[in-house]
Amino acid sequence: VAAEGGSATSVGAQPAGSSSSQYETLLVTTENNITTIKLNRPTKKNAITTEMYKEIIAALEQASSDSSVITVITGAGDFYCSGNDLTNFTKIPEGGLEQMAKQGGELLRQYIKTYIDFPKPLVAVVNGPAVGVSVTVLALFDLVYATERATFHTPFSQLGQSAEGCSSYTFPKMMGHAKACEMLLFNKKLTAVQACDLGLVTEVFPDSSFQKEVWTRLKAYAQLPPNSLFLSKQLIRSTERELLHRVNDAEVERLTERWLSDECFNAVMNFFQGRAKL
Amino acid sequence: VAAEGGSATSVGAQPAGSSSSQYETLLVTTENNITTIKLNRPTKKNAITTEMYKEIIAALEQASSDSSVITVITGAGDFYCSGNDLTNFTKIPEGGLEQMAKQGGELLRQYIKTYIDFPKPLVAVVNGPAVGVSVTVLALFDLVYATERATFHTPFSQLGQSAEGCSSYTFPKMMGHAKACEMLLFNKKLTAVQACDLGLVTEVFPDSSFQKEVWTRLKAYAQLPPNSLFLSKQLIRSTERELLHRVNDAEVERLTERWLSDECFNAVMNFFQGRAKL
């Protein structure tokens, strides 16, 4: 964003008084009425660790109450986000696997809940490949701009897991059952153009002009009457907010069970031992 | 329609006994089992005045009980409909702005309600650009045929307003959240082909053959077993009728508040003073 020039300010300059330096895994800035949350573990393809889930929740809560009009999530480096960091499964707490699954489930539930309840227009600037939970939550964004280099992959079955991020509801609603199951059950990886045809992506841009075109547009959008934007977003969300929360709860319950299954254990072990390629 | 030849009859020839001359802003005719309601303010791009809202409601109620099988809405001249006539906002009643907003809201609520409850196949013959409420209600039609010249524009945010016509529900359902928000929040204007790709339009025709192709098809459709058509339409609508009414109520409540906001006042004033271009 800094490359865009202009009056970039760390969020430390906001009345709320917090600064982007409060985050270990994110870069958060506000300028031109836009708060940008940049996933900042580029050497790990922005895989989401337990700490990073918590920081994204905190950054979204902060953005929801700051003075910005639009909130953007994007990734540092060549990847948008490679999804749940599978090393999260290797940090077994005192309570053992069951404790790990329970805590992981509760964190995921809170993470998705934050997207469902986010009150302002939320925009994904998908700067590269996206995997897993970073794909499923896109259906809870209001705009999704993607570089032509982006891909969209939800290999839940392959890893012995099950659909999350409300995708068991949002994907069939958006793209029809026959296309949604190919992604959610059978691990189909989509190109950016395919994801756009299916409604997951708003528009695809050439990689060379992606950042310039997207940010020019977002700066213009951020000048629109903010209350009109907030109220229209809330109207749209209100029809299905309660359903989304129920879907989230059901998905997390199912996934927590999955994490304790032999199927999942074996699939994740195969992944770490390089015997499985996503 | 007269150009189609055949046994055109004014509705005065119907048992109900009313004639198209009862309308100031519409031309209403019935022939070949088809009742056609033509918006007839071509010099004003068929913008909908308060009177015109009332007349369309009356014409739809009449069509729902006449002997026709299919009801068509189309526009006179080069425009389909430019939406709500913004001069409606300049006629302040004795009760002041609040009274105006309340009356306007109730009229809009009744207007949309009439579409939700319309019992027969309803077809839009979109003969040119469509704006605002004339776009949103298209999702409540059963067929939408458009000339390639048509465009579809819902600049609610730009005018400090919010989504109506059940579009906060129907648009995301039809085209996915990422595409719907581009229209409903960020004022994206669609071409006819884009609207067809997103499911808002059934089919796009070359402008030169538009009227001929569409009316040939509609005349054939109007010969189908009418009760089968009515019952299938009612089956489809019944699953979401109550939800549509709730969405309509919520949207009108929100919009009525918007009409009294500074954001809306300033945006509409800018429009009248030519400082804003849609």
Place this chain on the structure above:
Amino acid sequence: VAAEGGSATSVGAQPAGSSSSQYETLLVTTENNITTIKLNRPTKKNAITTEMYKEIIAALEQASSDSSVITVITGAGDFYCSGNDLTNFTKIPEGGLEQMAKQGGELLRQYIKTYIDFPKPLVAVVNGPAVGVSVTVLALFDLVYATERATFHTPFSQLGQSAEGCSSYTFPKMMGHAKACEMLLFNKKLTAVQACDLGLVTEVFPDSSFQKEVWTRLKAYAQLPPNSLFLSKQLIRSTERELLHRVNDAEVERLTERWLSDECFNAVMNFFQGRAKL
């Protein structure tokens, strides 16, 4: 399937102990974790008789409890399925037409219910044209692969009938109202590519390589962790299962009335007398 080679076994080799020879109108086999139900009345374009409805229900119930991971429905010969066998209407039981309509409605209700509740991934291998109920239930499948030769046709109105198979809900949800009504009310026949664009079909294949490409893919899918597949499918279905049952009940009630109407009687008579061409 036999042409695929490999360890084909009749279901008689399964613990459940039933054999494909138990069916008059179907060929049922299980191999490579896939149970395949092949509609086997090729000289009648696989039109579904009363007996065949019952056998498909039985075969699906058997597949839901056998050891296979994926269940496939396909057709023998050049047609996938020409829908409800209209000669079903000519076998009037002792109770007369009303008894026939009541029994036919209850059988259809059970038939659709079996699809709604089917617990495993269900795949349609659409090897040729599909008509009527064989089209509408596709929206209850998880994957739909079609040869380019396939077409999709639901001429309910033309036959004086009304939408079934939950299509009055699933089709508008999937493809939008404007496209769904063209099929369900106005008898539009889709090509395979059109059906794929609208989300009814997952992917279209050249006819020459159809069987090879599809079965290669399905064999790979059938090696995925089965519980992950079952649970993800059930998550997806659970959000709308109750609604689907209600829609099915309402559609069958409406259709049972239709079967006793003059409109339907005349339309079906015209069909048998060759005066109507679908």
